[in-house]
Amino acid sequence: MITCYLRYIIDPFKLKEFEHYGKIWIPLVERFGGKHHGYFLPSEGANNVALAMFTFPSFALYEAYRAKSLEDSECQAAFRYAEETRCIVSYERSFFRPVFD
Known part of the structure; x- marks a missing residue:
């Protein structure tokens, strides 16, 4: 398991x-298998x-999520939103x- 900070x-x-x-990205990350x-x-x-x-x-x-996000239209729209605003x-x-018990 790996956590991105x-x-x-x-x-x-x-x-x-x-x-x-942020509200745009939360469901996108989860759609690609992240929590x-x-x-x-x-x-x-x-x-x-x-x-x-x-x-x-x-x-x-x-890494697979990152690669797929570069091709996904909703992810691209989120990247553009950050650039435009x-x-x-x-x-x-x-x-x-x-680390867990």
Whole structure:
């Protein structure tokens, strides 16, 4: 199992647009076999940092999702929405292996 952790630097004046972007991606990730754990928007502290996390059963399945997302029309529309609204300034992606009891 692999969890993708995304840390976004967002435009704080476009929080509504970024929230909409997140709501677009949650069902898309799940449609491709992932489990989305949500987007986390600024509350206290920095007003321009947002997070997202989702899990795939393996890194290979995550890579398959990434490849398929580049061909999927709904995913392409989500990418375009972010570009057009410019709600995302930058982001970084990290991967973690969860530990359970």
